[in-house]
Amino acid sequence: MEGFEFEIPNIEIPDIEIPDIEIPDIEIPDIEIGEMETAEIENPDMEFETEDRARRTNRNANRRVPQQVKGYRLVKVKDYIRCSVCTVTFCNFMFLGTSALICSLKAIHFKIRRDVSGGRIFGCCALTANIVAIIGTIICIIVFAVILVSE
Known part of the structure; x- marks a missing residue:
């Protein structure tokens, strides 16, 4: 790379006058x-x-x-976030706990945006997914317990 030179051109920037703007006293x-x-x-x-x-x-x-x-x-909207976190942690049957958590987060999003109808729809969806996941987990535990005892 010997002999490689790069010249930086000189650019002149003209001075610009900025007009004074009167700001009223409020x-x-x-x-x-x-x-x-x-x-x-x-x-x-x-x-x-x-x-x-x-x-x-x-x-x-x-x-x-x-x-x-x-x-x-x-805005009063139930989001069931605590129940969804517990369902994801302990009763994630067929990934319904994950879907319940997603619906809860969307309900919170609509709650922040003050959209009551959207928040209630996603809150109801979260509650339904939580209930089905908990019942599905209980049924699976009972079935596996019966199978293990019968053998």
Whole structure:
């Protein structure tokens, strides 16, 4: 590789002028989560992105609001994740425990996306797969025990 030379070309980059953009001064109040209701009363024009849908539409204002975490509404969907993990660990008959775990994870995914109908469908599928896997495992244990005792 002797005699191999590589020249780096000189590239000139022209200076670009960046125009100054005026940013208006906006006062942003420091509001804690517990103070949201009082802030709405003091300044009704201020809107919060995380407020409950029932408050925005003024429908059913007297209904009981589900438990809230940081202003977001939680969706009640059963995902049966604990049962699925136990089924995969102890009763994985015909890989139904694995399918139950997959359905449970999909139910959690729909729960996070706030899709109640999809979450309930996959939650029901997970419950069914868990029950069939547990019953299938019990039947196999009984059959093998009867075969071993009869010999």
